[in-house]
Amino acid sequence: AQSVTQLGSHVSVSEGALVLLRCNYSSSVPPYLFWYVQYPNQGLQLLLKYTTGATLVKGINGFEAEFKKSETSFHLTKPSAHMSDAAEYFCAVSAGTASKLTFGTGTRLQVTL
């Protein structure tokens, strides 16, 4: 079975500051890892994903995440926060193509002026 832990249910950053949202996973097989974003009053949408290959993956809106097997982590970063980044971010893991997605509890990102 796989699981995901997101550290910090709420993160607040100033506009222009670095965004770092933490995600650690547990999986008995090589994982597929995802970040989804939920903007206010909208459905979830995929931000980026890692399946195989390059461990640094780039997503939409300037976000990126790095798969670190030794640390069992898949932290999400963005160099410079924008007000429009305020949303709920969910990390998710699946154990490959024959497994359902398991989501973390989410991190709410607040961006202040």
Add this chain to the structure above:
Amino acid sequence: GAGVSQSPSNKVTEKGKDVELRCDPISGHTALYWYRQRLGQGLEFLIYFQGNSAPDKSGLPSDRFSAERTGESVSTLTIQRTQQEDSAVYLCASSLVFGGGELFFGEGSRLTVL
């Protein structure tokens, strides 16, 4: 359709009543998931369907919850004898490829049990 469609978008019901929530996945998507999102909490897996395989019902919280899917089309989630703790947003998602593929989510059905 262009995206995953869920209905109703909002449902208010009295404790003890049955409710049905509907999901229309993206055409051609073989995998369909139901999740529950309680206020201020993460996504709780309920059930998934993958093609003609037996569904994984391991996330259903009680026998009051059931779901069906006809082939690779519409799915309905039924909650019998609703309780106040069933109040949540019920999210449906579909995917071309099970597991490693991108999930496309509907906007959810918000259920309030009075």
